[in-house]
Structures are given as structure tokens and as C-alpha cells.
Amino acid sequence: MDSTKNAFPPSVRSALDMIKDLTGGTCELNTATYHVAGKEVAVISAEGLSGALMQSEMLNSAFITAAAQPVKSGDELIDLIFGTLLVSPDKTLITLIDDGLIRLFSGYTLIIADGSSRVIAFGTQMFASRSVSNPVSDQTVYGPQEAFTENVRVSITLVRRRLKTPRLRFEMLRAGKLSKTDVCIAYIKGRASERAVSKLRSRINSIRLDAVLSSGYVRPFVEKGYPNTLFCPSRLTERPDTVCTALTEGRIAILIDGTPFAMIVPTLFSEAFLTPDDLAGKPVYVSFIRWLKYLAFFLATLFPGLYAAAVFEPESFAFKLLLNLYSAEESSQFPLGVEVIIITLLLEVLKEAGIRLPKAVGSAVSIVGGLIIGDAAVKCGIISAPLLILVGLTATSSFVIPELSQQTSVMRIVFILAGSLAGMYGLACALLLMLANICAMDELSLCYTSPVIPLDKRRLTSVFWQKPPAGGAADD
Structure with a gap:
């Protein structure tokens, strides 16, 4: 035109x-x-x-x-x-x-x-906007108690106030043919890769949607191979201090007008087990908690599948425990694999209901689901009592790592089906496929499984152990 x-x-x-x-x-x-x-x-x-x-x-x-x-x-x-x-x-x-x-x-x-x-x-901007408040999803005890708002200008201010270096760059782009939404790319020049910034800029400019109203509209365009990967090479956070930490490490942040969540790209699998409170605690205690999180991730994803796969290899149980489980399962009307799938799906339904309902009603859902429905299901013989312990442990473990809650829910179902149909062999095949999917993720020249794969001995210890912050000379 x-x-x-x-x-x-x-x-x-x-x-x-x-x-x-x-x-x-x-x-x-x-x-x-x-x-x-x-x-x-x-x-x-x-x-x-x-x-x-x-x-x-x-x-x-x-x-x-x-x-x-x-x-x-x-x-x-x-x-x-x-x-x-x-x-x-x-x-x-x-x-x-x-x-x-x-x-x-x-x-x-x-x-x-x-x-x-x-x-x-x-x-002369003077439109109504929500004031800076406490974080809702990224809770911390000793860290800053400020969260991003829906106003991208306020979010930029919260980042700039913490990083006063002139090398911090904010590039404003527009996305959405009708909404013309402001999308801001933030990075530190000299730390972030210029090639990655250029590639990310071109991906945002390629958005041809009518409206961009939240980060969910931008994420499929930012992440290469988005529909084919189980894990996300980007992460969402509402904490300015988390964004600042990522920027100093050479990452890129995306701030979108209209949403209080910033997107950080690229990200690593091990970063889901880190919290802002790690630097405030004693290294020994923080390392202990980090190992507990890895154990919780294992329990939330693999434990129900292992329980279902044990039917094919009952000798893996201790004899007394096997007798107790056998007597409990004898009163059930369904095979063990079907029971595990039923109780797992029921757990996902209750979780979704608790998220979508108002807070005043959400607590009632957990009481009804956990006590009334669970107790009635055991008495009717739909599920066995040990499965209630299993689902309770699984649900609690999944809450320890909220950033991976979606992935753990999907992997839990996949491992249950694999273990129920093919035992330990099926479980091993499903695990190998999942590892292959994770290792294939290479977003903006950074492998998702780094520093484990490819191996980086210098940074490997930080994945499992918390080190005290070391002083160093910063570039001018």
C-alpha cells in the first residue's frame, strides 16, 4: 500500500x-x-x-x-x-x-x-493499572517481594532499577495485526549472544496473529519445535530478580504488555530445581533440599509407573509387603493398572478444579476429593488403600516442583501405561524416549540438558550442590 x-x-x-x-x-x-x-x-x-x-x-x-x-x-x-x-x-x-x-x-x-x-x-499516559504486589506463583521467604504487573513500562522499570548498567538493552517490538501489543526484548550487550538476539527478534516479527494478549500467544513462535517437545526451553516468571539473574547469565527476557509474566529464553532443565532462596540458606542445607527435589521429581513421574510395572515382577517386593499388597488388591474389582490410571486421572481432575474455582471453594474441593471420594472408592472396592498412599505421595511430590507440573502430569500417565502394558521393559523404553526428547532440545545454541549433556565439568557441580557466591571482577 x-x-x-x-x-x-x-x-x-x-x-x-x-x-x-x-x-x-x-x-x-x-x-x-x-x-x-x-x-x-x-x-x-x-x-x-x-x-x-x-x-x-x-x-x-x-x-x-x-x-x-x-x-x-x-x-x-x-x-x-x-x-x-x-x-x-x-x-x-x-x-x-x-x-x-x-x-x-x-x-x-x-x-x-x-x-x-x-x-x-x-x-500523556495515565491509564489504570495494577500496582506492584507480592508474587503469587513464585513464592520466596528471603527474596524480594515484588512482582511484574500487566503494564510493560512498569515491568521495564522494575528490571532497570536492579540493573543500572548502561549495557542493559530494551528493544520494543509490536505483535498482533489488530492488538499491536508491545513486546519488549531485554538483554545485556556483551553477555547475550548477538546471534540469539537477532534470531529471537526475527521470530517475534514473524508473528502473524490478529491479537497477542499474553505470553501463551508468543511462546509457540519463540520456541523452535514447540509442538514436538515435552519440556519447554523457555520459562515464565513474575519475579524481577529472577529475570535480572538470567540477564546477567547471558539469557534473554521477553516482557509482554498485558501479562505479569516475563519469558526467559533459553533455559535449562536443572534451573527448575533452583529458587531465589538458595543463596540465602546454608550451602549444606540448600544442597540437601535440592536432592530432595530431584527425589520428588522421580516420585511424581516414575513411582506410579513402577508400582504398576511391579505386577509383572512381584518378586521385586519383600515377601511381607507382597502379602499385604495382595490382600489389599484382592477386594478391588479392577486390575492394578486400571486402578492406578483411575486414581491418577481423578487426581488431575481435582487439581484442575482447585485451580479454576475461586479460592473460597477450592479448599472444599480438596476436602471432598481427598476424604469423601477417596474413602468411598476404597470401601466400594474401586481402588485399594495402598493406592491412596501412592497418589498422596505423588501429588505432594509434584507440588515441590511447580514449574514442571504440566510435564510431570503427562509423564506420569505415559509411565503408568507403559508399566501396565509391558512391565519394567515398557517403563525403560518410555524413559529412553523421554530422555531422547529432552536431549534433542537445543534452543538458541544452548542444550536443555546442559551442563550434564554435553558434559561441562566446571558447571556440573552446581547442578547438585550449592556453592557459596564467589566474588569476581565484573566487566566494565
């Missing part, structure tokens, strides 16, 4: 008519016309997005001073207001109506002067 067709006309009335025609006369547009230095001037803003008081304070003095100046044309008036009279750090001259509408609905105010095809856009 020819850019001249979208240019502002030099007539104020024509410009207002074009804007009204493109927006369909939407009710939130505020338009006011003035006569300044013998020229007709129009001021346009969007109600609820720009501050009326800020706009009045900035324009009153500018228009009064301009009225006393000898101005011969609209271009001279625009140059006078923009260059001398309008005191605003966020102002620009635009010539295209498309650019003007994007800025208008981003909280800017437009000044149109008769006889000039250039329009002044200056920032």
Missing part, C-alpha cells in the same frame, strides 16, 4: 474526518479544537488512556506562548510547539495516520495544526 494514502492531510477538518472514519466514531475519543496564532489546531486523546490534567498543564502554556508569536504557516506552528514550547521528554513527529492511531490508543495525545501534514504525538 502506498504510504501517501495513509498520510495526514494538511487540513485539520480532513484529518479529523479520516480519523473518525477509520475508528468508526468510537466513543472514547476526545477531540478539542483551538485557534492558536491564527491557525486552527486540534487536540485528540483517548479517554481513560491519557491524563486530562497532565494534558491541560502541558498545552495551556504552550498555546498561550505560541499565540503571541508571529507564525506564518502550520509547519512553523508545529515546529515552534514541538521544538520550544512543549516540554515533554516523550514526544515525536509523525506523518502517517496508522502511526498516529497506534500512539493514540497507547495513551499519547495528538496535536494537529491546519496547514501542516506533520502531527505532534506526546506521552
